Amino acid sequence: MLKYNDQLIMALEIGSTKTVCGVGKLSHAGRLSILGYHEESSISWRKGRIGDNELAIRFFRNIVEAVQHSTGGRPYVVHVGMANHELYITRQNFKHVFSETAHRISEEDICFVFQMLKALAARENNRIIHVVPTGFYIDNQLVKEPLDLSGKCFSIEAIVISMNTEALDNLLMLLKLAGIKVKEVILGSLASADAVLNATEKEFGSVYVDIGGQTTAIVVYSHGFLQDVVVLPVGSNYITGDLVFGLGISYTAAEYLKLELGLTPVRNLAEEIEVKSGSELKRVSARLILDIIEARINEILDLIKKNIEIYNCEGLIKTGFVFGGGGAKLAGLVDYAEKHLDMPVRVTGPDAYLDAGTSTEAVSLGVIGLIRFRENQSLLPAKPDTSNILGTGWLEKIKLWAVKK
Numbered sequence: 001m002l003k004y005n006d007q008l009i010m011a012l013e014i015g016s017t018k019t020v021c022g023v024g025k026l027s028h029a030g031r032l033s034i035l036g037y038h039e040e041s042s043i044s045w046r047k048g049r050i051g052d053n054e055l056a057i058r059f060f061r062n063i064v065e066a067v068q069h070s071t072g073g074r075p076y077v078v079h080v081g082m083a084n085h086e087l088y089i090t091r092q093n094f095k096h097v098f099s100e101t102a103h104r105i106s107e108e109d110i111c112f113v114f115q116m117l118k119a120l121a122a123r124e125n126n127r128i129i130h131v132v133p134t135g136f137y138i139d140n141q142l143v144k145e146p147l148d149l150s151g152k153c154f155s156i157e158a159i160v161i162s163m164n165t166e167a168l169d170n171l172l173m174l175l176k177l178a179g180i181k182v183k184e185v186i187l188g189s190l191a192s193a194d195a196v197l198n199a200t201e202k203e204f205g206s207v208y209v210d211i212g213g214q215t216t217a218i219v220v221y222s223h224g225f226l227q228d229v230v231v232l233p234v235g236s237n238y239i240t241g242d243l244v245f246g247l248g249i250s251y252t253a254a255e256y257l258k259l260e261l262g263l264t265p266v267r268n269l270a271e272e273i274e275v276k277s278g279s280e281l282k283r284v285s286a287r288l289i290l291d292i293i294e295a296r297i298n299e300i301l302d303l304i305k306k307n308i309e310i311y312n313c314e315g316l317i318k319t320g321f322v323f324g325g326g327g328a329k330l331a332g333l334v335d336y337a338e339k340h341l342d343m344p345v346r347v348t349g350p351d352a353y354l355d356a357g358t359s360t361e362a363v364s365l366g367v368i369g370l371i372r373f374r375e376n377q378s379l380l381p382a383k384p385d386t387s388n389i390l391g392t393g394w395l396e397k398i399k400l401w402a403v404k405k
């Protein structure tokens, strides 16, 4: 069997706009070499979902084979990142009261509260794919590592991520028919946030914002715990759509203007810009382009502000924002968002994790996130049962315990 450090990991991120696949390898230092990478527009897969399974199977097979080809053709088990809007996010808590006043919390107790929480969160026609603790409390006091602490009352709060059983079974069936062995399904933006935010940012509070094509995911961390995940049903494709309707141009022309101009004012906003729309050459007002893009970005930033208001009021967001996803590449967005959100904003920089020669420009954050996410989970012990649970501090302890055994 391959040793942990030599393990090649394949990640497939299925977005609403693009689907990406990559194979990577982690070194001792936690750096990542990407050995193969391929991306395709999700259009044919999405069409496949609606009616043509054959098309979807071919789509997945092609994308994975393209990556396998560049890494010697060997098969892999695959970690799948799902588009944000395919998953349901709910909150759940469970409180366990012991008979004695100073009960010492054991691994079995931790497993028990997780199992109870999962049982409470279970819904008909839904399958839980993750349980992410947002806090452990002993006698109402937040603790990072409950193991071996004592108290009368032990409770857990968590975010539960699930997917419609039929949709998940259908996806797994399509992937299986495409020859892909799925190891697990993960909420894509969560894996990206986990990879992108460093320990200080997670501890002192920060927000990862993933601006995709159809959605914008907001992932809030504070005190080392995930605090919230919100998926807004609006993304960068909406800007393109607004330009199509506002300027009466083709989608390709609108996408070109968005990518070329973004939020950076052209030299003279009074001038007109020439753009090829279909077979026509159209002249459109630079001022109007900027106004349209700004209006949609303002809406997205306002929604972000509103959704993190409660954490901001409590002073939980101290380090600011990290933006990722294709929509975050919009020219001028960082400066604009800093002013609007009144906090530091940086665009993702997991280049620090990547081997020299690979950059986040070339490899999607989703793939990096999924592969690194695996690193965090790959040493989980079989006992206690921590399946589907994404870790924070105490899990590290359990991992060490597992390694020592």
Ligand SMILES: Nc1ncnc2c1ncn2[C@@H]1O[C@H](COP(=O)(O)OP(=O)(O)OP(=O)(O)O)[C@@H](O)[C@H]1O
Residues within 6 Å of the ligand: 014, 015, 016, 017, 018, 019, 042, 083, 084, 085, 211, 212, 213, 214, 215, 216, 235, 236, 237, 238, 240, 255, 258, 259, 262, 325, 326, 327, 328, 329, 330, 331
């Ligand atoms: N340089 C750029 N400037 C502005 N927008 C860009 C740039 N590059 C990509 N985009 C936009 O990013 C969006 C796609 O982002 P991404 O690939 O993260 O989407 P996705 O993961 O498929 O979507 P979702 O997460 O909503 O399922 C598209 O709207 C695209 O136009």
Ligand SMILES: [Mg+2]
Residues within 6 Å of the ligand: 015, 016, 083, 084, 188, 210, 212, 213, 325
């Ligand atoms: Mg995405």
